[in-house]
Amino acid sequence: MTSEPKKRPLAPLEVTNAVPRGLRVSAALAWRFVVVIAALYVLIWLGGYFSTVLIPLAIALLLAALMAPGVEKLVEWRVPRALSAAIVLIAGLAAIGGLLTFVISEFTTGLPQLQTQVGQSLDTIENWLQQGPLHLRDEQIKDFISNIIDTIKNNQAAITSGALTTAASIGELLAGFVLTLFILIFFLYDGGNIWKFVVRGVPEHVRERADVAGRRSFSSLVSYIRATVAVAVVDAVGIGIGLAIVGVPLVVPLSALVFLGAFIPIIGAVIAGTVAILVALVANGFVAALVVLAIVIGVMQLESHILQPWLLGRAVRLHPLAVVLAITAGLVAAGIPGALLAVPLLAVLNAGIKSLLSDRDRDTEADDIDVLADKGSRPGATE
Template sequence: MSHARREDPFLPEHEDITGLIPRGLRISAALAWRFIVVVAALYAVVWVIGYLSVVVIPLSIALLVSALLAPAVQKLVAVRFPRGLATAIVLVAGLAVLGGLLTFVITQFSSGLPQLQQQVNASLDQIKNWLLFGPPHLRQEQIQDFINQAIGFIQNNQASITTTALTTASTVGEILTGFLLTLFITIFFLSGGDGIWTFLVRAVPRRVRNRVDVAGRRGFASLVSYVRATAAVAVVDAVGIGVGLWIMGVPLVIPLATLVFIGAFIPIIGAVITGGVAVLIALVTNGFIGAVIVLAIVIGVMQLESHILQPLLLGRAVKLHPLAVVLAITAGLVAGGIAGALLAVPLLAVLNAGVRSLLHETNPDPAQVDVLKDQAAQPNDAEPGGPKAEIATVGEEEADGSTAEPPKRSGKS
């Protein structure tokens, strides 16, 4: 049969020609179509998330806020406060602090605008004098023509500017709606988050339920550690850069420090952008030398953050490679804009802790995981009965000179 098959280049239609295809090509084809299916599924998930962004973004932000406020709620519960009352106290206190900070920032911004306007006008006069009497040697008519062209451009694009203003107004309405939805979800997460998670885990098959339960809890523990450490780093960044701007006499110190605080929640990229804004304002108001000094202050604070604060505060609980962080932020920015960039790294931290738990833990116990402790984000690699524990036991027996029969395998895998 095989000899006849070699002589005849054409095979009957009923014969299977799979055996004639090289094994490497068959494996590549099998991997290729599976890869295409996975990519299509991921694309569908991303599309659904984008379509439901009005719900997904408030839900994600509520999860971040819950991770930040959960330790405070738990401390009140530990001193015999009912969980509902503890949630109400923490949320009211948080809203009061947030409202006070916003009021203070807006007041400082309004009071600092006149000084900024004066300094900008003075800088524009210096630029104009340099254009007239410096190396360019421009005439007054040329500068006036340029100003007239700028005014004409604004007048010609007045319709688009008005449309942008209306779009901004609708965006403000969406932000207000999202804020209320976030607050509503946060209340339920803080008051009954454990019950919600237990209900969701019931949908998982029983044989892997504990592993999924523990993986989710370790993911949330990683999120708690990340949010807590990032908030501390943001405070240090804002205070350090704010003090430097105040010493240099740069206007709008409080609004700029607040901007730095918010930007710190987007690792690496956020600090660069907000620090660049501070340097630009220093350049306009304090000149080139002042901008260079502010740039040195920003770089110094960023070095303190990356080499001391983040390793000290995040530690092993949220250990992410800088390349993974940058790629996650870039992907989040492309997929979801600013909100995507803000949520990309926390999502990566949760997935990192959850996947490590699924891969390394064989007999997990959900009752042993305290999500408010940094150590809970780490999987227990060597568990009783786990692979590493068996290896350690065999090693100890060999060291004692005793021999033992290897454990018998059952017929079921």
């Protein structure tokens, strides 16, 4: 009686080889992709959870990038760092406060004129509805207006709740402003030591490289802020002059809106220009709106084909598609603050990653950085 030979169990390598190679590669890619997506989800969730802190921190960093060169210039003139930071901070706040005061004053002054022109435009629309191709009766128009009023009354609770939510948001906005101001003071006064403390958390064998990457990222952020301010000024002045020539009311507030909108590249200027066109349509009529549309398109073409490539392109070297995708992702993830901070974040990451992957000598890279040349303020430098 012969016994059948026992089958030898397959070795792990043989089991692996028994699985088709395409399936093995797909499985390896799949679980790594799942891990990356999970990590990104956790980071986004944490960012949303701590948004009350992160958004003021990010805005303070942007303002620091705008004001730090001024502080460094005063320090070069042998002004004490604390006094330099105070002078630049007070001057910046005074400029912003003065601009907002001027805009609000101009808006308040031009509002009665706009109300009159809106009333005239509404009368024109009503006449067109009655005598135009629709031939609506006066009773139909009144019934439509009455339905709108009834809808507002029926949703009064929701409107009140929304007003309370807005009041709470204003409170959060004020708290965020105070926190941003507090962080900005320390960034301007002690940014070098803060960066030095952060770099200590990096392993020693890559600490110098991380230090250079961080400084190059901040340099890119400074260049981005300067270029964005220049683009915003050109957009605001160009559209503002066009609105003044056409005779559109509220020229200064609309120009200020264009200036602020330019800080969200591509999308912000389009939205601000659309608001200007709508105001021209309501206040000055269809022909004036077309003229304003032509002016906005002309300024946008100037920005897209000359200013953006020349200033922003040289400053951050980002592809327009990457800019649009970053703004969209930021808008979906965090609303208006996300859209505002998406491109600066992308610029910082782009510069930092390029520096980390660069094979050039690190000392040479460090010598090329002239944004924070002062030893006391350069991130990672010692006092």
